[in-house]
Amino acid sequence: MRATLMYQAGDVRIVEVPDSRIEHPTDALVRITASCICGSDLHPYHQMTADKGPARMGHELIGVVEETGSEVTTLAKGDLVVSPFAISDNVCEFCRENLQTSCVHAHAAFWDGLEEGGQAEAVRVPLADGTLVKLPVAPDSALVPSLLTLADVFGTGYHAAKMAGVQPGQKVTVIGDGAVGLMAVLSAQRLGAEQIILMGRHQDRTDLGREFGATDVVADRGEEGIARVRELTGGHGTHAVLEAVGHMPAYEQAIGVVRPGGVISRVGVPQYEEAPVGFRSLFRHNIRLAGGPAPVRAYIEELMPDILDGTIEPGKVFDASTDLDGVPAGYRDMDERRSLKVLVRP
Amino acid sequence: MRATLMYQAGDVRIVEVPDSRIEHPTDALVRITASCICGSDLHPYHQMTADKGPARMGHELIGVVEETGSEVTTLAKGDLVVSPFAISDNVCEFCRENLQTSCVHAHAAFWDGLEEGGQAEAVRVPLADGTLVKLPVAPDSALVPSLLTLADVFGTGYHAAKMAGVQPGQKVTVIGDGAVGLMAVLSAQRLGAEQIILMGRHQDRTDLGREFGATDVVADRGEEGIARVRELTGGHGTHAVLEAVGHMPAYEQAIGVVRPGGVISRVGVPQYEEAPVGFRSLFRHNIRLAGGPAPVRAYIEELMPDILDGTIEPGKVFDASTDLDGVPAGYRDMDERRSLKVLVRP
Numbered sequence: 052m053r054a055t056l057m058y059q060a061g062d063v064r065i066v067e068v069p070d071s072r073i074e075h076p077t078d079a080l081v082r083i084t085a086s087c088i089c090g091s092d093l094h095p096y097h098q099m100t101a102d103k104g105p106a107r108m109g110h111e112l113i114g115v116v117e118e119t120g121s122e123v124t125t126l127a128k129g130d131l132v133v134s135p136f137a138i139s140d141n142v143c144e145f146c147r148e149n150l151q152t153s154c155v156h157a158h159a160a161f162w163d164g165l166e167e168g169g170q171a172e173a174v175r176v177p178l179a180d181g182t183l184v185k186l187p188v189a190p191d192s193a194l195v196p197s198l199l200t201l202a203d204v205f206g207t208g209y210h211a212a213k214m215a216g217v218q219p220g221q222k223v224t225v226i227g228d229g230a231v232g233l234m235a236v237l238s239a240q241r242l243g244a245e246q247i248i249l250m251g252r253h254q255d256r257t258d259l260g261r262e263f264g265a266t267d268v269v270a271d272r273g274e275e276g277i278a279r280v281r282e283l284t285g286g287h288g289t290h291a292v293l294e295a296v297g298h299m300p301a302y303e304q305a306i307g308v309v310r311p312g313g314v315i316s317r318v319g320v321p322q323y324e325e326a327p328v329g330f331r332s333l334f335r336h337n338i339r340l341a342g343g344p345a346p347v348r349a350y351i352e353e354l355m356p357d358i359l360d361g362t363i364e365p366g367k368v369f370d371a372s373t374d375l376d377g378v379p380a381g382y383r384d385m386d387e388r389r390s391l392k393v394l395v396r397p
Numbered sequence: 398m399r400a401t402l403m404y405q406a407g408d409v410r411i412v413e414v415p416d417s418r419i420e421h422p423t424d425a426l427v428r429i430t431a432s433c434i435c436g437s438d439l440h441p442y443h444q445m446t447a448d449k450g451p452a453r454m455g456h457e458l459i460g461v462v463e464e465t466g467s468e469v470t471t472l473a474k475g476d477l478v479v480s481p482f483a484i485s486d487n488v489c490e491f492c493r494e495n496l497q498t499s500c501v502h503a504h505a506a507f508w509d510g511l512e513e514g515g516q517a518e519a520v521r522v523p524l525a526d527g528t529l530v531k532l533p534v535a536p537d538s539a540l541v542p543s544l545l546t547l548a549d550v551f552g553t554g555y556h557a558a559k560m561a562g563v564q565p566g567q568k569v570t571v572i573g574d575g576a577v578g579l580m581a582v583l584s585a586q587r588l589g590a591e592q593i594i595l596m597g598r599h600q601d602r603t604d605l606g607r608e609f610g611a612t613d614v615v616a617d618r619g620e621e622g623i624a625r626v627r628e629l630t631g632g633h634g635t636h637a638v639l640e641a642v643g644h645m646p647a648y649e650q651a652i653g654v655v656r657p658g659g660v661i662s663r664v665g666v667p668q669y670e671e672a673p674v675g676f677r678s679l680f681r682h683n684i685r686l687a688g689g690p691a692p693v694r695a696y697i698e699e700l701m702p703d704i705l706d707g708t709i710e711p712g713k714v715f716d717a718s719t720d721l722d723g724v725p726a727g728y729r730d731m732d733e734r735r736s737l738k739v740l741v742r743p
Contacts, residue, residue, distance in 0.1 A: 144633075145657055145658065148658060150657060150658040150682075150683060152682075152683070153657035153658060153682050153683070214683070214685075287490075311491055311496060311499035312491065312494060312496040312499060317680065320676060320680070321674070321675040321676055321680050323675055324673055324674075324675035324676070324677060324678065325671045325672060325673055325674070325675070326671060326672070326674045326675070327670050327671055328667070328670075328671070328672045328674055328686065329667040329669055329670035329671070329672070330666065330667055330670070331670060332670065333686065333689070334663065334666070334667050334688070334689045334690070335689065335690065336496075336498075336499050336689060337496060337498070337499070337560070337687075337688065337689030337690070337692075338689070339560075339685065339686060339687045340674065340679065340685060340686040340687075341683075341685045341686075342680070342683065343679070343680045343681065343682060343683030343684070344680070344681065344683070346683075
């Protein structure tokens with residue numbers, strides 16, 4: 052079968068690999084019908100050294116169950132399923148608390164750490180009963196792009212808003228106009244935020260952000276951007292800041308725009324380890340810090356109905372589509388900001 | 398009148414100063430009947446340079462109202478009152494949200510930033526209506542030491558537990574066996590924590606901690622201390638970590654013992670600005686960071702009844718008592734860990 056491999060920064064290829072197959076009785080073999088390229092795939096696309104490669108890519112996928120291991124009880128051949136970016140048993144102590152990204156099962160993992168991946172023809176899914184969720188549509192449904200966002204970006208944006216405890220009537224800043232940032236806007240709107248300020252500088256994206264519920268757009272960065280948000284909020288900043296970038300300037304911007312007593316909720320994977328948290332930055336005004344890898348598995352059942360009935364259309368973040376052969380160009384287009392998010396139909 | 402001045406690190410003197418007097422119509426003049434030395438007073442006692450001095454000391458006080466400004470409406474001469482360590486109007490946007498330490502009134506301040514202080518014979522209290530709370534006892538009541546803890550240490554320990562969202566049945570680690578740490582133990586117990594692990598190495602203090610509700614005491618620090626807490630909690634650490642020290646090793650210890658999805662709530666004033674918050678430390682397992690200067694004003698009415706009816710006795714943290722002349726020796730005793738907390742009766 053064919054799969055996407057990254058050999059090092061900037062070097063993505065479609066390669067013939069051994070067919071995926073059941074290895075454990077809790078596995079399922081899934082024939083992939085829709086996958087995509089993630090903003091977080093661009094981190095290795097910028098930084099990966101050759102000794103770390105080649106790595107199988109893709110952690111968002113929808114597909115048809117082709118075979119199940121002997122211990123899989125909730126899935127059958129022919130089911131259309133979506134897989135979160137994290138493998139979990141969904142029954143351990145942490146999964147039961149809706150923290151599936153900290154599942155303690157020995158086979159729990161992120162797709163990005165496995166020898167399988169979603170940008171491929173097929174995939175072995177470990178802990179299939181815990182990980183996969185059945186979709187009540189056909190593989191060629193027009194809802195597939197929106198349902199695919201449940202694998203990562205919508206659940207991740209929603210996690211940012213949930214961990215920030217966004218309440219009706221609150222003011223929220225979203226930092227970053229990538230797919231996760233736009234999903235954070237949609238999520239803040241869903242939770243009843245009154246003012247949603249989107250910080251981003253790509254007008255086609257911020258226009259989509261306005262469609263998802265952003266009330267204000269701030270294109271300025273740094274001190275100018277901070278001053279603009281404070282101006283828009285009567286001087287004090289916003290209760291919640293949803294940080295969907297992961298670079299230090301975004302963190303510093305978050306500190307600049309958060310209201311006393313407010314919360315910075317991070318879902319952009321931090322590209323730094325140390326950051327200001329002392330008296331001047333967080334402590335003086337009781338600013339809280341929250342977030343982490345989103346347990347998107349926890350949110351799928353909650354978010355799916357609004358997609359199925361057409362209330363929301365998160366799939367609008369896909370502005371390009373390709374087959375497997377077009378994946379390397381898809382990385383390039385996303386890296387050069389020509390595409391927001393590329394859908395892959397293997 | 399006489400007051401405590403710190404000239405520089407290690408140099409505390411009782412000095413004749415001009416009598417305190419009403420300056421603004423919202424002020425009250427209070428004759429101090431009980432005050433104390435705080436663990437946080439030891440930070441300048443270690444670090445203050447001569448150019449920063451002399452500074453008036455003391456931010457916890459009980460006293461009798463002697464005179465009120467023309468706009469003070471809720472207090473009268475003769476009232477016994479307690480003052481939080483932060484001056485606030487108690488009516489602004491942030492005070493109404495119970496974040497009095499971020500009060501936006503022009504006269505809002507911490508006592509430590511004012512030309513007045515609690516370790517003195519009298520004090521001018523700005524924003525008296527907002528700041529002071531009447532006490533329904535006489536100045537010589539045996540309850541005064543416990544009521545004095547409402548000015549800072551009890552409210553601060555309680556803030557740590559509240560900001561951590563301590564719930565019935567949870568496991569909690571308290572880092573630090575100073576007065577605030579012990580009050581955090583009492584607070585976690587009050588909020589229903591099932592297991593309360595106190596990390597501290599002074600047995601007289603940890604014994605008092607056990608009396609306040611600690612179920613386990615860990616005297617080890619660093620990796621040994623972390624391993625011991627994990628052993629006591631089935632391997633995963635505790636839902637909440639209440640950090641009542643403020644030094645980097647305490648922060649690192651907190652990261653070591655917090656459970657995935659858990660929260661580190663800091664009330665020890667950070668003696669650092671940058672700290673680990675990236676993928677390895679906080680992000681990977683959705684660890685949250687909370688805390689800051691406690692809005693103790695918000696907690697006084699809630700915590701006082703249990704003191705008045707004898708349910709709790711937080712005043713047990715005072716293990717020494719002195720008049721003003723004994724204050725310099727009190728600093729020395731606390732610094733050398735001969736006293737836990739020194740009560741001052743001017």
